[in-house]
Amino acid sequence: MARPPAPPPIDVLPLFPVLDRLLLELLRGLAPADWQRPTRARQWAVKDVAAHLLDGNLRTLSMLRDGYAGEPPGEISSYADLLAYLNRLNAEWVTAARRLSPAVLIDWLAASGAEYAQFLATLDPGAPAAFAVAWAGETESPNWFHVARDYTEKWHHQQQIREAVGQTAALLTPALFRPFLETVVRGLPHAYSAVEAPAGTVVQVAVQGPSGGTWRLLRGPRAWQLLDADAPAGAPAAGVALPPATAWQLFTKGLAPAVARAQVEITGDERLALPALQLVAVMA
Known part of the structure; x- marks a missing residue:
């Protein structure tokens, strides 16, 4: 029996500038107290989640575009090791970024987001990605799936900020929410x-x-x-x-x-x- 057809690849590249525009508009409109509102991201406030989004941009540009890995992760021999490594990286960055003002975060998100999207557009969609989509059980993934995974990261962290300040509707449109779901269900x-x-x-x-x-x-x-x-x-x-x-x-x-x-x-x-x-x- 022939294998039934699987869903086609997902193209989310045009959506990154849209997400970034909506994020910057949101952040520029926040009151000082809004930056300290708690979010669904456990111990992170709104400002911490915004800093994490900046880290995602800078880490991708440094590691994948520039080939600079920074501190070696040590031995990664299991999924648990990988989780521990990523959690440590995230926590270290967010702690250091608490020294940054909201204005600095906004400026850096704007600059790095544009470079980030430009870099993703240079990747061959069908070529093997530098990092597999481990939550889908894959040990090797094509670039289109890696990019779609990055879209879900940017989408849900922005939505965490929006939930904290009561402005979730902007990301729940078919144009933005459906690609998030299409990727997640993989x-x-x-x-x-x-x-x-x-x-x-x-x-x-x-x-x-x-x-x-x-x-x-x-x-x-x-x-x-x-x-x-x-x-x-x-x-x-x-x-x-x-x-x-x-x-x-x-x-x-x-x-x-x-x-x-x-x-x-x-x-x-x-x-x-x-x-x-x-x-x-x-x-x-």
Whole structure:
């Protein structure tokens, strides 16, 4: 039997300048007290998340464009080692950046964001990326997926800032939210990798609302596969439907699966639906 078609690559390159413009407009309009508002990013305030976004720009330019890795990470022999390394890098940067004023952060975000987007446009979309998308279970990823992963990072951290100041609507449009979701759901086969089901079983995952969508996961002879939107498949054995806010918070470690369970609609076999709530599309 031929393998059903998988979803096509995602092109998010034109969206980085849009995200940056919206971010800068937001930050320039914040009152001094807004910069210290707590966010869903654990111990980070709004200013800390903005500094983390700056770090993402500068780290990409330094490591991937300029070939400068900085301090060697030491031995990375497991996923846990990689998480520990990334968490340390993030914490060190955010702590140091607390010395910077909001005005400096804004200026540096504007300058580095433009260079960052220019660099991403030089990458061959189909060539192997410098870093695999580990949360999708990959050990090698094409550049288009690496770039899409970076888009989800920029999207959800900006949304954390927006949630803290009550301005979330701008990123929940179909043009910006749907590419975030399209990228995140590429991690569903990995989230289901240990779930047993007969070949041909279909699980449906939907995010409600005009900016959401519906995706189907098929159990093949050896593994689960995310299907292209037009691929034929049988009726779902299980389904889960999530409100938009629940979806982005859950998939970025901002909401525990147990809490999300009370906010979603499940149909069919609950055993097959619940693993979708374990999907995490971030590392640190």
